[in-house]
Amino acid sequence: MTSGHAAVLLGLFSLLPLSARADTPTVAAASDLQFALTEAAEVFGEGTGRQLRLNFGSSGNFRRQISQGAPFELYLSADEAYVHALHEEGRTQDTGVVYAIGRLAWLQRDEQDDLPGEEDPLAAVREAIKDHTAGEGRPRIALANPDHAPYGVAAMQALTHAGLWEAVEPLRILGENVSQAAQFALSADARGGLVAYSLALAPPLVERAEHVLIPESWHTPLVQRMVLVDGAGETARAFYDWLQGEEARALLARYGFRLPDDEDDAP
Amino acid sequence: MDWTALSVSLQLAASTCLLLVPFGLWLGRTLANARFRGKAFCEALVALPLVMPPTVLGFYLMQSFGAEAPVGTFWQWAFGEGLNFTFSGILLASLVANLPFAVQPIQRAFETIPANLREAAWCSGLSPWQTFLRIELPLVWPGLISALALTFAHTLGEFGVILMVGGSIDGETRTLAIAIYDRVQAFDEQGAAIMSAMLLLVSFLTIGVVYGLAGRRKWRHA
Numbered sequence: 001m002t003s004g005h006a007a008v009l010l011g012l013f014s015l016l017p018l019s020a021r022a023d024t025p026t027v028a029a030a031s032d033l034q035f036a037l038t039e040a041a042e043v044f045g046e047g048t049g050r051q052l053r054l055n056f057g058s059s060g061n062f063r064r065q066i067s068q069g070a071p072f073e074l075y076l077s078a079d080e081a082y083v084h085a086l087h088e089e090g091r092t093q094d095t096g097v098v099y100a101i102g103r104l105a106w107l108q109r110d111e112q113d114d115l116p117g118e119e120d121p122l123a124a125v126r127e128a129i130k131d132h133t134a135g136e137g138r139p140r141i142a143l144a145n146p147d148h149a150p151y152g153v154a155a156m157q158a159l160t161h162a163g164l165w166e167a168v169e170p171l172r173i174l175g176e177n178v179s180q181a182a183q184f185a186l187s188a189d190a191r192g193g194l195v196a197y198s199l200a201l202a203p204p205l206v207e208r209a210e211h212v213l214i215p216e217s218w219h220t221p222l223v224q225r226m227v228l229v230d231g232a233g234e235t236a237r238a239f240y241d242w243l244q245g246e247e248a249r250a251l252l253a254r255y256g257f258r259l260p261d262d263e264d265d266a267p
Numbered sequence: 268m269d270w271t272a273l274s275v276s277l278q279l280a281a282s283t284c285l286l287l288v289p290f291g292l293w294l295g296r297t298l299a300n301a302r303f304r305g306k307a308f309c310e311a312l313v314a315l316p317l318v319m320p321p322t323v324l325g326f327y328l329m330q331s332f333g334a335e336a337p338v339g340t341f342w343q344w345a346f347g348e349g350l351n352f353t354f355s356g357i358l359l360a361s362l363v364a365n366l367p368f369a370v371q372p373i374q375r376a377f378e379t380i381p382a383n384l385r386e387a388a389w390c391s392g393l394s395p396w397q398t399f400l401r402i403e404l405p406l407v408w409p410g411l412i413s414a415l416a417l418t419f420a421h422t423l424g425e426f427g428v429i430l431m432v433g434g435s436i437d438g439e440t441r442t443l444a445i446a447i448y449d450r451v452q453a454f455d456e457q458g459a460a461i462m463s464a465m466l467l468l469v470s471f472l473t474i475g476v477v478y479g480l481a482g483r484r485k486w487r488h489a
Contacts, residue, residue: 147452148452184434187333188349
């Protein structure tokens with residue numbers, strides 16, 4: 001390599017954003033954390049001056065990518081089974097900690113005036129089925145794909161619990177992850193959908209949608225576990241610790257997550 | 268193996284070809300022969316789906332398909348069903364996404380026909396319609412076949428646009444490409460492998476058969 005080449009390389013290197021060179025860990029997070037974790041990272045950044053790069057997507061995808069050596073330092077899964085699987089493969093530092101328990105909610109556009117009540121949160125689904133059987137259109141019901149998305153499984157269990165799973169089949173539209181399911185739920189062709197409560201409470205959705213919480217006993221708990229991936233740096237560890245602190249817990253609670261040891265904290 | 272998904276994919280690809288290739292024949296011929304201001308922008312419009320990421324296309328389609336958007340409203344009025352999350356919706360999306368694949372090979376083929384050849388045919392007493400059928404069509408045949416093969420194969424492989432407007436409905440909008448993605452997400456590598464091999468085989472055979480047809484036709488005319 002001549003000095004000319006070196007100069008060019010050096011020049012290119014200086015074009016990289018500063019953050020790419022410092023200890024700026026990449027975080028892989030379940031899509032139900034889209035808004036909560038973005039805010040958490042901002043608060044964390046303000047307090048510590050440390051930056052994070054956040055990636056949101058399907059927990060299963062991230063689990064596969066990490067197992068193939070993707071350079072994520074912290075993994076926040078919506079399904080704790082993925083964390084245990086990665087631990088067994090020897091990809092993580094330990095078995096991690098449960099950081100939140102996700103809740104399921106019925107979500108619909110806010111110009112529809114008949115929001116179901118808390119006592120019968122799936123009333124809109126039943127109405128949609130009735131309308132469709134009567135030949136009055138095809139109001140869609142959105143959920144995440146239960147084949148692989150944790151919130152999709154929970155939605156399926158809730159619909160089964162209400163005895164609606166079979167009947168809702170012609171109306172079902174499946175999002176690739178729970179974020180897409182929420183987006184589908186708000187489309188003009190849909191009656192609504194079953195999505196993460198944390199998304200329903202996020203500012204952009206609160207503006208144009210209404211929601212009602214689904215009782216937790218209607219589905220298997222959505223236990224969300226996070227873990228430091230092997231080779232995680234100082235910033236990732238600091239964020240991991242910070243997420244277990246009071247400030248982060250309050251933030252997660254504000255986004256509708258139930259916290260792991262609520263019972264212990266009770267007076 | 269998800270046979271329903273394969274059938275949805277094949278129906279989608281066949282319908283797209285059936286509707287789009289005749290249109291491509293008309294538009295390709297018109298563009299090849301026309302000289303007008305702004306023709307370059309017309310051609311750019313046709314080529315646009317080729318260079319845009321499927322997500323951009325999917326986003327615009329989703330916006331215009333909604334029950335409150337013009338296209339969606341019209342469709343609802345005309346056919347009593349919306350476009351998002353329906354087979355008609357992914358078919359319309361596929362027609363837009365494949366426009367360049369159907370038009371460009373046909374246009375290039377028409378461009379190689381010298382104008383005086385057509386004039387000679389007219390002087391020999393052939394009507395414009397006869398000239399089209401007996402002189403032009405055999406000459407653009409390879410281009411037509413290319414358009415057909417590309418459109419068919421590209422529809423089979425279409426993923427991003429359908430992911431955005433489809434909603435993965437079994438037997439309606441879950442194409443083989445989407446089903447493969449779902450299988451991979453569900454850690455069913457074996458299922459994904461079988462379906463991928465099937466898609467590979469179907470695409471390979473289709474293009475092979477179609478190119479074979481084109482070759483035989485050329486040979487017969489030689």
